[in-house]
Amino acid sequence: MLLRATGLAFLAAISPTAVLIAAVFLGSARPRLTAFFYLIGAVLMSLIMAIALVAVLRGLDLSRPAEHAPRYGFRLGLGVLLVLAGVLVARRTPRRADGEARAGFLSRMTASPTPQSAFIVGILIFAPGASFLAAVQVIATARARFDVTAFAVFLVVVINALFVWLPLLFYVAAPHRTAHYLTAFNGWLRAHAHQLLIGVLAGVGVIMTGNGIYGLVVVR
Numbered sequence: 001m002l003l004r005a006t007g008l009a010f011l012a013a014i015s016p017t018a019v020l021i022a023a024v025f026l027g028s029a030r031p032r033l034t035a036f037f038y039l040i041g042a043v044l045m046s047l048i049m050a051i052a053l054v055a056v057l058r059g060l061d062l063s064r065p066a067e068h069a070p071r072y073g074f075r076l077g078l079g080v081l082l083v084l085a086g087v088l089v090a091r092r093t094p095r096r097a098d099g100e101a102r103a104g105f106l107s108r109m110t111a112s113p114t115p116q117s118a119f120i121v122g123i124l125i126f127a128p129g130a131s132f133l134a135a136v137q138v139i140a141t142a143r144a145r146f147d148v149t150a151f152a153v154f155l156v157v158v159i160n161a162l163f164v165w166l167p168l169l170f171y172v173a174a175p176h177r178t179a180h181y182l183t184a185f186n187g188w189l190r191a192h193a194h195q196l197l198i199g200v201l202a203g204v205g206v207i208m209t210g211n212g213i214y215g216l217v218v219v220r
Helices: 002-013 016-026 031-059 065-091 096-110 115-125 130-140 146-160 162-173 175-191 193-217
Strands: none
Touching: 002 130, 002 146, 002 162, 002 193, 016 031, 016 096, 016 115, 016 162, 016 175, 031 115, 031 130, 031 146, 031 162, 065 130, 065 193, 130 146, 130 193, 146 162, 162 175, 175 193
16 A cells, blocks of 8 residues: 555656746745745645545545445546546647746746745645545555554655655755756756656556556455
8 A cells, every 4th residue: 555655646746837836936035935835835735635535535434345346446447537638638739828828827926936925836736636646545445554544644745745845955955056956857847747747647547547457356
């Protein structure tokens, strides 16, 4: 359970938008404080959504042995949907207007950043995506004790915000070098954002589909 959940969380952490905003905040007038509030917003949103999803799925008793088929059927259905989403994204050609609209939105949200606005941006940007929901679903439907579940949720939330707290730590240690490498990495991510999105959706979809089929056919 923990291995699958953390693997999916690493896929969820791959976000060109999160890296872009981290670079902007670390280049602001108060970089450490602004980026720290961005981190708080990101972690808070991720944690609240993870706890809510775990509570809902545990409330449906999908972690019980008697709910074996519904549990793996849920994973199979989610996996198929993600694969289909990846196919649709692959068939859709990115349009310049879409990129300009997103850039304009981010520019407005991050113009003259303050700790308060960074906190709000963290909440908005880290509204849960498909990979994060898949990771939490693995935790929620596993037959694990409360302490193991709590640790798994904590670990997934920390990994999901990887590209917020890791640049902040590097910036504290080496500000100028971090800003240089973060800008270069962000440029690479933006250039390959479409391919990365397809890869993440397809990868998570295949993992969830395979796990669902395995559970329904092999595991009894």
